Amino acid sequence: MLRPEDWDRWYDVLLRAFGGVAESAEERGLWRRITPCERSIGAWDGEELVGTAGAFDFRLTVPGGASVPTAGVTMVSVSATHRRRGLLTSMMRRQLDDLRAWGGPLAALTASEPMIYGRFGYAAATFGLHAEIDTSRVRLSVPAGTDGVRLRYVDPRAALDTCEEVYAGTVAGRPGLLARRPGWEGLGLVDAEAEQDGASPVHCVLAEREGRVTGFARYRVRPQYTDTGHNGQVLLQDLAGLDPVSEAALWRFLFGIDLTTSLKVRGRPLDEAWQYQVSDVRRCELKVRDQLYVRLVDVGAALQARTYQAPVDVVLEVEDAFCPWNSGRWRLSGDPKGAVCERTADPADLALSVRELGAAYLGGVSLAALGAGGRVRELREGALASAAVGFGSPVAPWLPHGF
Missing domain, CATH: 3.30.1050.10 (SCP2 sterol-binding domain)
Incomplete structure (x- = not known):
């Protein structure tokens, strides 16, 4: 078990394994607050820490709507100096034995390299849709009732709890969604300079119907200019709605932001409705990527x-x-x-x-x-x-x- 006093050392080993890029104090602090030390392990070579692994305590929505206890396997690394010594296998062995003893039926992870985890029984179970939509040429046909949705800008931090309530209202409706524990709501607001890459800080828009918040979108804008004019890019970060017209209103808003000509989205549901509302799906450049890997414990x-x-x-x-x-x-x-x-x-x-x-x-x-x-x-x-x-x-x- 990871001792809290070893967390910084443990996390530095993890960061080094993933390239060594330093994180902002805000991001590092968030991960420290939500890391479950009692469910995390380290591999040691004498006094040297050379391997890491953890498991968040989630509840995962499964077909039928039940919320099932699930270990979110995370922060897995082996130092490059200690590869091919069986450390990863040993940590996976210890972790799955622990998960069985704790009584959870499922484990899940996102894989840095898909081929690594198949030998431990994990397989890709969800997939996400990536798209880069030419909003200067693609139009959106929205369902009746969309015009009745009110949109308004809010401060992303001030609206954090409101957005989390909307997200929580969607969890039971789709397999794969995670019932998040307190602390996770801040993940979408970590505004590290490395993530901005010339884009704005996060903007937040709420959707409202009959005085009730029914959706939100968080996004950035990357301004760009050429001799022919503005061609900025909208970078969608999060979007959730409690009903189809709230979602449609948010998508229509993103398609029409001034001084932008494209909308980039990553990891959206494969069956999301906007795909069937666009005027030209070819100009959306759709791609599919693996997401969640599931293991039955x-x-x-x-x-x-x-x-x-x-x-x-x-x-x-x-x-x-x-x-x-x-x-x-x-x-x-x-x-x-x-x-x-x-x-x-x-x-x-x-x-x-x-x-x-x-x-x-x-x-x-x-x-x-x-x-x-x-x-x-x-x-x-x-x-x-x-x-x-x-x-x-x-x-x-x-x-x-x-x-």
Whole structure:
């Protein structure tokens, strides 16, 4: 366990592993306040600290709307002088053993390099949409009622609690969203010079309907000029709305900011409505990137914690070399109202590893697609198609921010 008095040393080792760029006092202070030392570990070579790993205490929304205890694995590093000695494996072993003892069914992380964490049972479960929209040529067609939304500028810090209330109101509606603990609301306001890169400090706009705040957007503007005029860029940082028209009003506002000709967004939901409101999707330059990697720490508890959009009754033969307590056969019976997942000796219908279960867990990766890729074996005809439908989600899972 990390001792609080060792945090600065521990964090310096982490920063060095990720390039050594110094952070502002504000950003460093925020991470210090929210780091759970009792859930963090360090690897030592004598008196030298050479490895770091931590785990935030989150609750993750899963299909059906339940908020499930989840370890947000974070701040993982090994000093370059101590690579290829098994330190990472040792820390992952210790961490997963601890997580099991604490009783949490899930672990999740964002991967600096995707290939690292597959051997420990993690798999990409959510994906984010990047776009650079030519707002000088692309128009937005908004739904009826959007004109009834009032927008107003506010001081980002003064509105912090208000924005957090809006975000909290969205959490149950989409798999992958994190119920944040106190302290996390300040993450979006860390205004380090390195992050600005010629852009403004963060601006904040609230959306209101009938006197109630129903959405917010936080963004920066990077002014740019050429001989032909202004071509500034809007850089979206956060946007959340409690209803479609509030979201549409905020997007329309971002499309129309004076002296700008483009809007850059990163890591938005794959099914976000603005994509279907634009006049020319090609001029939005859409790209998809992996986001949240999920690992089932307790297969039975995790599969039982979510619901299934169609009835499922399937026996899964699970392979989990790193956490062998998960290996074996599990009967999953579930529907939109709930699920039961228990050990069984019945013949298996599908064979897969814990990685495939992690990928499909939030409903954004199809079991059928994994089967077509050779990652899931069908042992009973028809079992794969049926399970794939049940595991799906009508709303794309999404991670709103890194950790």
